[in-house]
Amino acid sequence: MYNSKIKGLGYFVPDNVVTNDDLSKLMDTNDAWIQERTGIKERRHVIKGEDTTTSMGVKAAKIAIERSGISKDDIDFIVFATLSPDYYFPGPGVLVQRDLGIKTVGALDVRNQCSGFVYAISVADQYIKTGMYKNILVIGSELHSHGLDMTTRGRAVSVIFGDGAGAAVLSRSESTDEGILSTHLHSEGQHAEELSLIAPGMGKRWVTDIIDDNDPNDESYFPYMNGQFVFKNAVVRFSEVIMEGLAENALKPADIDLLVPHQANLRISQFIQKKFGLKDEQVYNNIMSYGNTTAASIPIALTEAWESGKVKSGDLVVLAAFGSGFTWGSVIIRW
Numbered sequence: 001m002y003n004s005k006i007k008g009l010g011y012f013v014p015d016n017v018v019t020n021d022d023l024s025k026l027m028d029t030n031d032a033w034i035q036e037r038t039g040i041k042e043r044r045h046v047i048k049g050e051d052t053t054t055s056m057g058v059k060a061a062k063i064a065i066e067r068s069g070i071s072k073d074d075i076d077f078i079v080f081a082t083l084s085p086d087y088y089f090p091g092p093g094v095l096v097q098r099d100l101g102i103k104t105v106g107a108l109d110v111r112n113q114c115s116g117f118v119y120a121i122s123v124a125d126q127y128i129k130t131g132m133y134k135n136i137l138v139i140g141s142e143l144h145s146h147g148l149d150m151t152t153r154g155r156a157v158s159v160i161f162g163d164g165a166g167a168a169v170l171s172r173s174e175s176t177d178e179g180i181l182s183t184h185l186h187s188e189g190q191h192a193e194e195l196s197l198i199a200p201g202m203g204k205r206w207v208t209d210i211i212d213d214n215d216p217n218d219e220s221y222f223p224y225m226n227g228q229f230v231f232k233n234a235v236v237r238f239s240e241v242i243m244e245g246l247a248e249n250a251l252k253p254a255d256i257d258l259l260v261p262h263q264a265n266l267r268i269s270q271f272i273q274k275k276f277g278l279k280d281e282q283v284y285n286n287i288m289s290y291g292n293t294t295a296a297s298i299p300i301a302l303t304e305a306w307e308s309g310k311v312k313s314g315d316l317v318v319l320a321a322f323g324s325g326f327t328w329g330s331v332i333i334r335w
Helices: 020-024 031-038 053-068 092-100 113-129 152-158 189-194 207-212 227-248 266-276 294-307
Strands: 003-012 017-019 042-044 077-081 106-110 135-142 164-173 179-187 258-261 316-323 327-334
Touching: 003 053, 003 113, 003 179, 003 294, 017 020, 020 031, 031 266, 053 092, 053 135, 053 164, 077 092, 077 113, 092 106, 092 135, 106 113, 113 135, 113 164, 113 179, 113 294, 113 316, 113 327, 135 294, 164 294, 179 227, 189 227, 227 266, 227 316, 227 327, 258 266, 258 294, 294 316
Parallel strands: 077 106, 077 135, 258 316
Antiparallel strands: 003 164, 017 042, 135 164, 179 327, 316 327
């Protein structure tokens, strides 16, 4: 029985910093309002023409591969999680394979939004544990800024999201005492429209309708979020899936050395921290600096935590996410 272990981590965020004060020049909002509700102070936005979802993923992947101690030629599978692909199709997995010059390995795209990286890690973990692959590149990358309604109408959503990418290399390990101990995935599609972007989509309208319809009041091309409803569900599901993972491994909250939650809202993370009785040093948050980068948020945060020495050999690290779908999940790791 094989186990999978994270051997390399990397992240990339654009240089362009967008503060809350910057947004207040575009819409009716202010720094105090945004921080009170989300904890966000600033985020990064791509400058048009400089980066894409794929190029950010490639930059993060190069760092992760270098740190893993293996060559790109040793990568035998790619899993790319995003809600913001460069093209409607094909997905960014094959673009990464091309841009990194990796041999003709399989490339899988994961569309689970905020839970995307957790789902992608789970898929990679199972491929390695079954013996199918040895080294898998997992990427979470998002470019939100080009698709947000940067007006007062869209402020409830647009102030939250940022751009960026994170990557991890998962490799086969002979030891079952370290690496990914278990992963846990769930969904509840009855609430799909509570956090969604309805168009473009073949269920929305025909392509000819899109071409002919220039309705300036059509909001279906911008993300929608029922904020309070999402928050209430998130705090419940976060708690449940973390406890599920701990119970599966005969562990308890006090055993957690570091919890890295999806960076959806600082208030959600603080709620979970308080519920589990965790100290500040046991939870890593960086939403203050980057906003919500959906599938990229966990790998960015995990990489930063590792770089700053907050993740050490033997630590119990827990990843958890909740988002559109609804989907949610957790990953229990012995570092």
